[in-house]
Amino acid sequence: MAQSSDPNNRPKPGPLPPAPHSNDPPAIPPSSWAKRTGFRPRFSGETNATDSGPISNPPAPKPAVNGIAAQPANAQVQVQGQGDKDQAVKKRREGEGRLPRKPGVNRQANNAVAEAPAAPAVQPSRRGVRNGDVENPVPRMVNDEFVSRQAHMKYELRDTPGLVPIGFYGFQHYLSMMGSLILIPLVIVPAMGGDHEDMSMVVSTVLFVSGITTLLQANFGSRLPLIQGPSFVFLAPALAIIKSPEFLGLNGNNFKHIMKELQGAIIIASAFQALLGYSGLMTLLLRLINPVVVSPTVAAVGLSFYSYGFPQMGACLEIGMVQILLVIMFSLYLRKISLLGHRIFLIYAVPLGLAITWAMSFLLTEAGAYKYDGCDVNIPxxxxxxxxxxxxxxxxxxxxxxxxxxxNSSPWFRFPYPLQWGIPVFNWKMAVVMCVVSVISSVDSVGSYHASSLLVASRPPTPGVVSRGIGLEGLCSVLAGLWGTGTGSTSLTENVHTIAVTKMGSRTAVELGAFILIILSLVGKVGGFIASIPQVMVAGLLCIMWAMLVALGLSNLRYSEAGSSRNIIIIGLSLFLSLSVPAYFQQYGLSPNSNSPVPTYFQPYIVASHGPFRSQYRGVNYVMNTLLSFHMVIAFIVAVVLDNTVPGSKQERGVYVWSEPDAARREPAVVKDYGLPFRVGKMFKWVRWVGL
Structure with missing residues (x-):
């Protein structure tokens, strides 16, 4: 019999349950914020299959049981949709691995959706959600710069939107990296005793070689949109060679003599790097190189020049400080302001700051602010x-x-040619120093390859592609040594930041920009214009670029568990010892009141003449004292030893995940990303360690 709906006739509830005994322990709340919210951290970008996961072979089917093959749970769904699936596979194969992209979704996401089998329906759990459990965990916080390429990149690796947009983006790419390309010649040429004509010629040579090597790397190297140029990794050894004891007593213009010594050391070290890549040894070294190793090594490169930047700028603070403040304002406070769809202030922070400060210096000069009675700046x-x-x-x-x-003194046309400074001079002790530095340069490039591939390519490269890129960087550095740029040529670390900021990862755009750079290098006035930048602005730009280099190095920790006590100790020890150990070598044997002819900001590079390592072999003394005075060498040694001996999981270490060669060769998109053009790859198909 149904109960009446009258509320007066409803049965009254029973008595309340007894209260808990006062001696019972209180309920224990969740022990951490993660348990209360259900947060699941994702420390490493390697765990994201759509970003950096390797290409792996499909799992093997389940074995038959009692003669009956195992059927998947969604077999009926697969049979019903088999016709549609075959049609999708056919279209995908006709498109050579590149599905039409939907707005806001990248190519790789479409492939994953098309290839993934239909998942069985998940039955809702009958168990209620307990206190402290959360069905929707808190999403991971994502940086506004290094977000996933699905929503970030305008043009990916093989995109070619048209000649005009590609030309614009290519020129923009190089203009935003202008500081990295031109600053090293502006430092080493005056240190070698060169005049403004020598500086103009070296700048033009650097632009020419950078364009040539970028074209080679984009076509026959890693095939990633990475600009090649003089790296700051080679600056410290170049200064150490320039300030060697045998060169301190030279009189007159010793620029060409020292440049020939640098050329010889760079050529030998570059040949060693090419052998390291093309012999396959780099694939073995990749097992030791992880984010915990790359991060302090690259950061130490920027930290090593702290004694040069601001002391040089201190002679004219009213201009140098304005330049730094302008770049900070453009790149940080005005970075989100967009004009015509472009973040002008963020992309062109360095050129805008340089232009405004240069105009300010010109006005102050014309107003007589730096004019003193009876003094001429042209008199020695x-x-x-x-x-x-x-x-x-x-x-x-x-x-x-x-x-x-x-x-004024530079010609309108000048063609840089090999051996323009003379025949290189080969010195074994300087070559050994450069060979060790070439290994550090390779470590830097490995980090750039991995980070840039996550932004622009369909998958990370294979170890063979990485080895091929390192080998070609060695050949490019041989060209830099023959032409006489003063440093080796490598993938600039700032490439990753530039790609993320400009949202341009097109290989064609970088190649077109390289052609523009080659044309500009033939105009002598361009090199003369760059060489005429006042020294205080050069020092200000160096402060900014070195600070950016430190930040880019530390940003590699995002692929590892940055909060792990293991990684914290390794990074801390690597950075501290990279500053403290070289300081011991640089200060050993120096008298506080000694009147050295070398400026104070160059004294860290004369350690070969007074270092603590003293044996009966002068060459060995030179090599050991010089290498152990380099911050990046100490950071690399400490990091690579600790990271590969201290136990830790792959996720904690953030081990770089590269694509598997066998599976990559069967993936059309990866073949088009990293395969060599003009059927060159088929000629070297048997060389597995330099290809896919």
């Missing part, structure tokens, strides 16, 4: 009689916009 300091002029000559040369005559 040794010929000045007045103490008043000697006191202000450094400020005049640093601050004045017309201190350099490179623009």
């Amino acid at each position: 300091t040794s010929n000045m009689i007045s103490d008043h002029c000697r006191k202000h000559v450094a400020r005049m040369k640093t601050c004045r916009a017309d201190a350099s005559h490179a623009l």
